[in-house]
Amino acid sequence: MQTRKKRLETIDTIRGITLISMILYHFCWxxxxxxxxxxxxYGTFGSYLWQQSICWSFILISGFCMHFARKPIRNGVLVFLCGIIITCVTVLVLPDAPVYFGVLTFLGSAMILLGAVISLYNKINSTGNAGLSGINGKSNGPDLSVANSKDPLWGLFISVVLFAITKPINRGFLNLFVSNIALPDTLYGQVGQDVLHNSYLTYLGFMQNGFYSSDYFSLMPWIFLFIAGYFLHSVIKKKFGFGIFHINIKPLSWIGRHSLIIYMLHQPVLYGITMIL
Structure with missing residues (x-):
């Protein structure tokens, strides 16, 4: 979404609405x-649904917008570093409510991983296409997008199913719809162990015993929702076209375009307001 011509204003507007909802949620926190x-x-099932609507929207939109990122890996590194900054600041300022493996850390990781897969896929297909070009004297010019290589509806379906299966992975089991399957306790560490011991497992989704973060998004299950957003783009494009994505509500779309900087600044501002009240 680098140029004005390619921007989908409706996506910016939805992101802006979601950002406002998130700010209100964090203010209540x-x-x-x-x-x-x-x-x-606050803390009831209703507020949980509110929180989930925010994170689901952000992650789906971020996956959706991978189609418009010119340098997704570089963007992912930037977002990941912002997540590290959030961790450092909260550890120093709010040691009772630190953020480890928060949403920015996850989104940065997802962008890097999916960006690497797309880049590798495109290189493989470009090489194959170049070989055909040498034989036939011309290029067939295929669409090299991972999402468009097959029916994107299947990609969306599989991603959603994997997300549903792994959704309770932080709590030690997988959802097989008709029943749950418990995962080995050894994946989740020992009681009394240093909470950051085997932190890579917490990062992956196997939350270690005693671990606490006021904002925690592990790679699983959320990577599958991110990928679902990526395939959702192609499903909508194939079925509806893009006319619906050019509804521009300027104040909201402006907020959506500047979501990263607003996210980085909103909590210090809310903290200051909270202290003044």
Whole structure:
């Protein structure tokens, strides 16, 4: 989404709405857990659904927008580094509510991984196409997109199924729909062990015993939702075209275009407001 011509304003608008929702959610968190206000409704199933609607929207949109990233791996590294900054700041300023493996760390990782897969896929297909070009004297010019190589609906379906299966992986089991399968306890560490011991397992999704983060998004299950967003782009493009994605509500789309910087700044601002109240 680098040029104005290619931007899908509706996606920016949805991202802007989601960002506002996230800011309100985090403000409520600050009021309850930092200021100590009595907010019994916050922490109920309803607030959980609110939180899930925010993260699902962000992750789906981020996967969707991989189609418009000129340098997805570089973008992923930038977002990942922003996640590291968030971790360092929260450890120093809010040691009781640190952020380890937060949403930016996850999104950066997902961009790097999917970007690498797409790059490798495109190189393999480019090599094959170049060979055909040498034989036939011309290039067939195939679409090298991973999402468009097969029916994207299958990619979307498989990604959603894998997300549903691995959704409870942080809690020690997989969802097989008719029943659950427990994963080995050894993957989740020992009680009393250093919470950052085997942190790579927590990063992958096997949350170690005693680990706490006020914002935790492991690679599994969320990578599958990210990939679902990537395939969703091609499903919608194939079925509906892109006219619906050029609805521009300027204040909201402006917020959506600047989501990363707003995300980085919103919590310090909310923290200051909370302290002033």
């Amino acid at each position: 600050d009021l309850k857990y930092i200021k100590g206000l009595n907010m019994p409704w």
